[in-house]
Each structure stands twice: as C-alpha cells, then as structure tokens.
Amino acid sequence: MSNNSTAIVADLENMRFQYKSELTIYTEKLTDGRLLFAGLQDNGTSIYEHTDLKDKPSFDLTIDGESLYYGWEFNDFASEQDSLGNSTGTLTLTHASKPIQLKVITRCCGFGFFRRSLEIVSLSEDIALSLTNVIPFKGCIWSITDNIADNLRDDTVAPYSIGRFKDLYWANEGNFAWQDVPVNTGIFFNSTFGMSGHSSPFFILRNNINGGYFVCQMGWSSNWKTAFFADYFNDSRLPNKMNLNFEVQPVTPSPARSIAPGERIAAPDVHFGASHVDLDTAIQNLHAYLRQSVLRQVGDGLQPVIYNQAGYMVPGYKQPEMSEAGLIEEVDIAAELGAELFMIDAGWYGNNGQPGTDWGNTTGDWHAADILPNDLIPVYEHARSKGLKCGLWVEIETAGSKSKLAADHPDWFLTKYGSTFPRVLDLSKPEVKDFVESEIVRLVEKYQLDMFRLDYNSSSNEGGFNFKDGWNENTHWRHMEAIYEIFERVGKKFPNLQLENCASGGGRTDIGIVSRFTTTWVSDWFKMPRTVRILNGMSMALPPEFINRSYTPGMEGNMDSHMHVIMMGHPMLCGVAPSLAEASPATMACAKKYIGIYKDFIRTFHRTANVYHHTPVIPGADGTGWAALEYVSEDRRKAVATVFRLINAEEDRYALKFRGLDKGASYRVRIEPEGSEFVVGGYELSRQGLAIELDTALTSQMILLTKAER
Template sequence: MKIPPPIKSMVAMFALLWVYLQTSVLKAQAVIAIETQNNALVLEVEKDKDLGIIYFGKKLARVDEYQLVPKVFKQPEDYTGLLNSAYTPSGSRNLMEPALSVTHADGNNSLDLRYVDHKQSNVADGVSLLSITLKDPVYDFEVMLFYKSYFKQDVVEQWSVIKHREKGEVILQKYASANLHLKAGSYWLNQYHGDWAKEMQPEEAKLTHGIKTLDSKLGTRANLFQPSVFMISLDKPATEDEGSVLYGALQYSGNFKIDLEVDLQDNLRIIGGINNYASSYSLKPGEEFITPAFLYTFSDKGKGDASRKLQSWARNYKLLDGNGNRLTLLNNWEATYFDFNENKLAELLKDTKKLGVDMFLLDDGWFANKYPRNDDRAGLGDWQENKQKLPNGIASLVKEAEANGVKFGIWIEPEMVNPKSELYEKHPDWVVKQAKRDEYYFRNQLVLDLANPKVQNFVYGVVDDLFTKNPDLAYIKWDCNAVIYNAHSAYLKNQSHFYIEYMRGLNNVLKKIRAKYPKVPMMLCSGGGGRVDYGALQYFTEYWPSDNTDPLERIFIQWEYSYFYPAIASSNHVTDWGKQPIKFRTDVAMMGKLGFDIVVSKLPENDLKFCQEAIKTYNDFKDVIWHGDQYRLSNPRENSVASILYVDEEKTSGVMFNYLVNNRYGESTKNPIKLKGLDPARKYKLREVNLYPGTSSWIDSNRVYSGEFLMKVGFNPEVTSGRTSVVVHIEEVK
C-alpha cells in the first residue's frame, strides 16, 4: 500500500518521538527536566537513588548541560547529601527543615525517600504532568510528587500524594506540597501583611541564614494578616522590568506555612504547604493524603513579566470562567445597610436600570424571623426571608428586577452563625467551639463545623434552596467574616484533624455547588481580601479585595493584588468612601470588574450623567482590561502619579489609567510616562475618555504617535491637582 506524503511525515514524526522517548527512558535514571517555554526545573537521580534539584532558572538549549551545573559551584560540603532534596524527609540524614516528617506505625520517627520511577504525559495542549514515585527502603511508605507544567505561561503547579501500607496508622507531622532549591548570590523576599481595610501591604528584605516563615493559623480567612503569596528576587531586588524573580503561592484557603531557609551552602530552600500547626494527621493503611497545589513562575525580565504570565495562566486554567464575561452591578449595602424593605428595594431596582449596570445585588439583612437580621448580632444561620422586610420573598424581587431589565443577585454567609439564632439553638453541636471555654466571637459570630457532613449538606442547601426557588437568580456574593477561635469539632474524634477536615468540607461543598451550578457568577468575599487564593478562585468568578473602598487606598491595594491575580477577578466598587470626586472613584473601580455601592437617587445631576456615560465607555473597552496584558507604568509608592496600562493581545487597543496620589503643592506628571506592550512599528492615537460633564480634554486626540515613540519617549497625560484622574484610550491607526 502506498502511504500518502502527509501520512508519511506523521509516521516519521511519531518514529522520532518514539526514539526520543526511549532515549529519555535510558536517561531517566540521571536527569528529569521539567521545561516550559523559558524556564527549567531539573531533577537528578543520584547513585543511591536520592532525588535532588540540580537546576532552577532559565532553560538551557542543551539538555545534557544541566548535569554540569553542580560541578561549577564550589560550595561548602553537604554532610547530609540532602540539602538539594526534591522532597526532604526528616529524621534520617537530614539536618535542615523537612518537607515531610512522620511517625511510623512502630513509633520510629525516621524517614528516607528514594527514587523508584517517573511518568510524564500531556494532559492538554501545552500542559504536561510529571509524576515521580519515591519510597522508603525500609518501611512500606510512598510519596508521589506531581509537577503540572504550563508551557506558554511558565507556570508549574506542584503537589504530593502520601500513602503507606504499614501495620497501623502513620502520623504525618508535616506534609508540604513542594520543596524548591535555588542558587544565587543573595535572596530578597517581597512579602505582604495587613488587616481589615489594610490588605496587601508589601515589605521587602534580604533573607539571611536560618528560616523565615510565612504562615497563618486563622482556620478561615487565612489571608487576613498574611497572604500565602510572595516573591523571591535573586541577587538583587527585581524591578518592574528587570531582574530575576520567582512568584510563589499556595492554592489553599486554610492554614498555610511557607518556610524560606538559607542553608549552610548559601542556597535557598523553599518549602510550602498546609500549616502543620495543631494538625498532626493519622494516616490509615491504604489511605491517600493529597496536599494542595503550590504554584510558582519565574522570570528574568522583572516583576511585570512574571505577573503577566501568572495572570494569563489564571484566566486560561484556574479562575472560573477566566476568559468569559462579568456583570456590572449596583449593591444596596451602603445605601441601606440593614434598614430596607420591599419598597426601598423596588426603588433601588429602578435606580439600577437608570444607572445602566447589569444587575442589582441585595446584601446582608434579608433573612431570619425569630431573631431578625437587623444588625450583625443576630439571625446569621437562619436563611428564611424576613417576612417583615420581604413579605413576598426573594422571588418577587427577582421578578421585579426582570421587569426593570436587570438581573438579581444576593449575599450569603453560609459558613457562619450568630449565637442569637435558631440554628444555634437547634444545633449547638454544629458550631466550632470548645465546651470548657468561654465562647469568643469575631464580629459577633462563630464558625460552623464543616468537618461534619450534616453541616456540609446544610451549607450546600442554603445555596441550592435559593436557586431551586429562584431559578433566575444571577449572582451570589459569598461572605466569610469570622476566624476560628477555640478550635474544636463535636463531630471529629481526632481533633488534630480539624483544620484539615474543615477545609476538605468547604471544598466538598463548593465542588457540589459547581457540579449543579457550573456557570453562576459568585464573588469570593471575606470582610475584604481575607480569603483570596487559587484554591478558592477555581470555584469563584471574582473576589473582593478589601472593604476599604477609598479610591486612593484602593489604587495601592489593587496594585499589589495585580501581581498575582488578573483584573477580571477583582471586584471594584464605587462608594462614598474617601473625599475624591465621583470621576476619580469611578476611574479607579474600572481597573477590574466595575460595581457601584452608592445612593443613585442622591447623586447630583452631573454626577449621575457622568456615571451613566462612564458605564457605556467601560462596556466599550472592558474586554481589554479583563483579558489584555497589564503593564504597571508608574508606581504610586515611588511617584506622585500612579499609572497602569492594559493592552489587548493584538496590540491594537489599550486603556491607560493615571491618578494623582500626592496632593502636595505643584505635584503633576512633569515628565512623560513611557508606555509598554505596544508594537513599535505601528501608529496610535490617544483619546481621553471618562470626561466629567462640562469639561474638555487637554489631550490632542488627532495627533498620531508611533509605538516606538510612546515606549521610548512616552506620553504625558497631564495629571494635575485639577485633573487628578485621567483615563486614556489608545487605538491603532490603520
């Protein structure tokens, strides 16, 4: 039979692939390279079957040269042979911080992990999965390391699966997701801290010998004081466009722990995973313990390049509907707080249509009857419509919204309970508390025990009942306002499992909700950015960065979040916080998913007119903000003007936001701001948008610039004390 030419070429290609795979198998005992478009993480199997990391950084053209890397470093002796371990065991030869620490069924605390085999497969276009099996040569104990690599985005997700077949339970004392090993002259940690209304405050410092730990023990809202995202710059602090930098994050909403250890060889060991605080885990024979994924990306082109890689990865692979649409909205919270009824809400629904947004969101206060939800001290947990406020129920509001040509969304906080509630009275055993301790409240409430399957069913039922009774319900704002005090589960026999089982319960609920309602938009809210991570965002379309909606503060908060999360995920609302004019507030909120939380009926005529026109403008270019590449042009912590640019993938359109962040006399954009991400050979026009009624632009919208000029010389948006916020739309001239 004669084989057609296209088929011949395919046969040849597969033959070459087979030869390559066979060669790889032969070399497998020596080197395992995880390569993405630009980077490589290279593992080596030593003669004694120890698995070590010999390279992390920019990809080399010749794979065989990775083995030369250890030979060019003349460092102090490694007495243990485990300093560069890919997954460091404890209690045997290791003298440093372990990734895994166990007590075997016979009481032995030592662990040794040796390479057995590995497998690699393609799970999607540009996505590969490597699994490596490690076993203890003495005990029937096994760890599988998984590396999921995303070629185009240079992102790797890493996690471990731990299991054994010993004669009895094994106690896991520590169980990290990932263990990295980096070589550089010095290491600079950029970490974050915060509190309510003060989220994502950055701090950068040089790492010294010993261990620096980033962690949380809050149980819920784990990011409240310290989020699980960080940056490590190599040799010197990276800037926006220069320097080598690693971004790391744990995809987990519960207690986390990131250990950063500069060792005796001056190398950096990074060990990240679930916090083992009060959480030793009894693992039964045959049972698998699966850790959450730890993600990382690396760039030698600075923080901006690393963040664009991570944002692209999030939109394409992790964030729910990351490449889809979002709803603009009007929220009633700051208009009414708990004080509303059907008539007030009917007027707000009309305002929603008048304003021009897609949806009305009913916030806290719509439920509970025996203990009405008229403030935050009662009613939480009793999810029946309040008959006094809403005699005709939620269904009538959904219909009223439809009659006004808008959608309807609703607020819930199903994981929590007020002591003053029917739920607490009927099911005190469902509440996280210790019988021998006084109850201690966070925002007048306690946490429900999601380790209990009955509580999981209850929380799922809160959401399911709303959709069952109101099929046209369009949106859920899911809040979480309490941390865990007096951690104890009446359901669990082993209390050291509590923090882990709580998070497993929450994930069970979210998986079940998404199985039945895969497309409904949901906001991840937590009294601000207290629960923002990719473990949760795979179930949510967006998150609430902070309860602090003062636009000046939000510029700083949103700036820092943007290093790790894409703009489409950031819910930004126009409110009455701050003293800035409505234009400034609206412009800041546009850098993400736009919403309003104002009393529309009290807006001055020109303010209302501005908002209406701004929403139309936003709808014209929101896709560029949501799905384009983000470039930080002028850092508000370093300059009097903050400037951020979004450019579409084709480099034909962009939106540039500029804000005055320093009110001292004479501050302005004295110098041009250099743009990024454009095509130097193309021509562009720049037009100011979002002008307040009665004002005119200082910018000549007819002037044509080359992309080269805009990026090498720059453009002056002419921000002054009289023009504190300037939004510029950039369009290619054909």
C-alpha cells in the same frame, strides 16, 4: 489558547526527571531515598547531571511525628498531555518503613510555570495515621560562585530580595514591597487568622546579582508560612558559594489531619515559575498561566457590572433596614446606570426586622426575614424584567447567636479549649458540611441565581479540635477540604453560575479558593488613596478581571477617580443615589459614562490583557506619590492606562511612558475626564510619553488608546 512548549524527560535508569515549560527547566532526582530539588534554570539550557544539587529535598512530610523526607522507594512514573498541551508527570513512591504511598504530580503549564501537587495515600490496613506537618514544595535556586565578594559590593547589596504583601491586617491588602534577604539569616512570613489573608501565600523572589524572577503561590485558604534563607558559604579555604533556599507550607496545630486506612488526601497545590525577564513580563506570564490552566471561567468570561443594594439601605436612612419597595427602588437605579447584575447583600434573612438584631447575629437562617413577607421573588422578578441578572449574599460557614440554626444545633460549632467558638460552623463534621452544601444548592435553585456571593467574616485563628481516630485533630484541614469540594460540585452542577468569593473583604485571596470562583473581593476598603494601592498590588497576584473593586458613597477624592479604580478591576457600584428621584444628574452621568467605557472598551480585552505596573511599590500608610497602571490587548490594538495622584506627591506632573504598545503604529488617544482626543505615534508614547498634570491630591486621568488605521 493551546500550549505546546512543555515536555517531560524521565531518565528512569538514573531516577532523574526534568520538567520543561517554555525556557524554564525544573529538575528532580530520586537518590538515597530522597526526592531532591536538583535544579531550576530559566534560560532554556539544561544543567549537566554532575552539577545537580545533591542535598536539597523538594518536600517534607511528617507522619506520626516522624519526618519522611527520606526513605522513599520508586514505584512508577507516568506522563500525559492534555488538550491545552500541558504535560503532567506523576511519580509514585512508597515509603520503606511507613505505610505511606506518595504521588508527586508535576504539571508543566507553559509560560515558564508549573503546578506541584502531592497526594498522600495510607497503605495501613487497620490504623489511622496522623499528618503532623507537610511542606509540599521547597528548594534552592540561584547558586552563585563567581566573584561573590566583589559582586556583593562589600556587603552593601543583598544578593536576593522578596516581593510580598507586607500587611496581614484587614483593609491593608495588596501592600506590595520588596525586602532584602539578609545573608546567612533566615526570615519567614505567615498568616495567623485562620484565613490566607489579609495577605496571601504569594511571593516573588528577585536575584539582585545575576537577574531573574521566581514567582510562587500556594493554593491554601487557611494559615500558611513561607521561609527563606540566603546561604553564603565563605570559608577562605574553599571556593565561595551562595544560594537561596525557600519553602512554602500550610500551618496548623498538629495533628493537621488523621488519615484513615486506605484514605487519600491532597496537600495544597503550589504554583511556581521562573524567568529571566523584567518584572512586568514575569507578572504577565503568571496571569497567562492562571487564566489558561487554573482560574474558573463562566461563559465568555466577560465580567458583569454588579450593582450592590447595600449603599443607602442602612439603619437611620431608610427604615426598616430592608424592604421590598426599597430593593425594587435599588433595582431601578441599577438598570438606569446600565449595570448587568443586581446583588442583594446581607440582611435579607432571619429575624432582622425585630429590634436588637443585625445582619451578623442571624446568619445561618437562610430564609427571607419577616420584613420581606413576599420573599425575594418580586424583587428578582422586577430585576429580570429590567434585563438584570440576580445575585445573593450568603455567609454560609457561620450561624449567628440569635439564629434558629444555632439554637437547634449547638454541637455544629467550632470548639476549642472546652468552649464553643462564636459564629463559626465546623465543616470538618460531615453533617455540617452536608447542610452547608444543601443550603447553597437550595438557594441557587429557589431563586434561579446567576451569582452566589460567599462571605466569611470570622477569624478562627488556630482553628478548633475534634477527637478522631485516636487523635485530637485540628479542624483547619478538613474545613478547607470541605469548602473546596462543595464549590467544585456546585460549579459543576451549575456551570453558568457566577461564584463570588469574599471573606471580610480580602481575607481569602489565595489561588486555592479563587480558582473555584469567578471573581473575588480582594478588600472591602474602597476609600482613596488606599483603594488604588490595593488594586495595584493585588493585580500582581491575580489577573485584574478577577479583582472586585467598588464605588460606595461618602468617599474622599473625586468621582472620576473612583470610577477609574473600579473600571480597571471587576466593577461593582452601590449607593450611587438614594433613589432615582433623588439622584444627581451629574453623578448618574459620570457613572453611566464609565460603565459604558468598561463594557464597550476595557472589557473587550480585559481578560487577556497584559498588565504593566509602572509603580509596583506604593509607599506610605495609605499610598503616597503617584500610581500608574497600564493594560494592553494581546494584539496591541487597544490599551487603557490610569494615572492617579495620591497624597503627598512632590510634583504636579507624572510622565507616563507606555510599555506595551506597538512602537511602529499610531494610536488615537482619548483622555478622561477631560475628553480630549488626538493621534500620536507608539514610539513617542513609549519614549517621551504623556505628561499628566494634576495639581491636587486624589485625582486621576484615564487614557484610552486605539490603534489608528494607516
């Protein structure tokens, strides 16, 4: 999709720069040695220069413990436009007292969105510099000056709210909620596990007085922080005013990174957009921007239906845990269901056939275990003979305590406080980084993989430390640089390779790592009803086709409802049956039906669909009440919606009023699992809606709509 609604206006005489994306205009100004966040408008009308904000730096950079948000001198400004119509402006600055050059890169990408990058270049000839801290983007929005006291309704209404994922812990990803920003009280949110999740550096700001949304994500897969302050100046002697200050940054113990003489490093990218629209449209603009300018696509972009072998291949059911015969049996189930890619999960490597070992303590030895004497080759040959593509699980950043790699290279592990951190390899060390990349390439080439699944099941918390260039440098920054660089090169070397991101489920769902992969585990919690809330929330931050959802055995709720969840994301199934001989005909028929619906209907418009969140906030510990999601094709000829009755619903009926249909058209409606079909007008579906009646918890209906010909 080409975009011509971007532009850059650089007034070099006044050092004022305006970046335009659709109706959104972001203004910066270099004055008194500071690059200021001068204004952000969401209605297409540019502010006058005399109304620019004059005291709000747009970034902060601390080198050797000294803040460098001021002291900058202009070098150069250049702009260009790419084939998509995205406009990029690069402002080059040099610091007056520190040997630092800074490239401030702002991309206008359409849909009201921008991508902000900072490149930090050392101009030192002989001394390494220390990056203490960086805030790559900060600013101030929504200044209010008119009748503030009255508009605040005597302090009963908070002027601004933040929408975010409020839970930081495993299995609670995507729990979206609004939180008011108290007046003149700063608040912040952060991660602490050494990963970006199980929350995400993603937030939505809402103006509760004058309206509008500001959507922001930072591409950083380690610890992060977002901070907010509603500044209310209410001195009775002067005009009252109010605005909302924000900032987003990576967090790591100092120094985060040493910078060698002449070296160039990049701060995490920040993606942001503003719009004076409803929440659905704000999210749709984000998805459109991400799909066009950020996320990786392989081939036609259609996501394959994945079958994962791990369902029944567990100790106590089949012994040994993994075998060639057992894997081939799983292949046969996958082919019978109509899956398209067969994934071999954890446990295929190392000495897992020996007593007392498990999949976690032999990672690092990426060679087939002795329980697979013929390696994985016969399994993959069988899968390909059945028309299936092939994938492989690898936790490449770790080495288990019983692995040969751990014994041979004890110095390759993360270290802190004088001891080794278990399992976690230190990719800030070049030899470790080179080994990791070479192993990925070797495995892809050896098995001719169609998908490589990266997992990461360790929390390094504040990271480790290495003495480098005279500084006791933290490991997080270089580790993330290594992972990003490795998978950028792997993606280029194997342009048709699907890359699947997983980190103990949803431990790394930020746009930094997701942009280098083609699909992502947003959680490995698949039980109802929380799995619905995970899909519902994470499909705000990411387009749904990038969100992996799975069916696994032993779940609460009926099978149709589980199928409805996974078909609205990127579907994966495992454990549908122990074997074809033991398969339940009803179970197989249900799974095959919904796989067909996904491939023949939903997937035909999935990766360009407009998403409507009828229930953006789902309360409760696991999800209470009702949940409803609606996807509509760009041309509004097709749509799919699912309505779920979760737990503790007070009514047996939910009125689904469609939001994205052509109100002047008629639609053929099909409802699953009941199978009824009828034709009804788009106006009626939008205004009166469909009455969904479900009298028991953990059930659902899927509604498929196709525009009827006149």
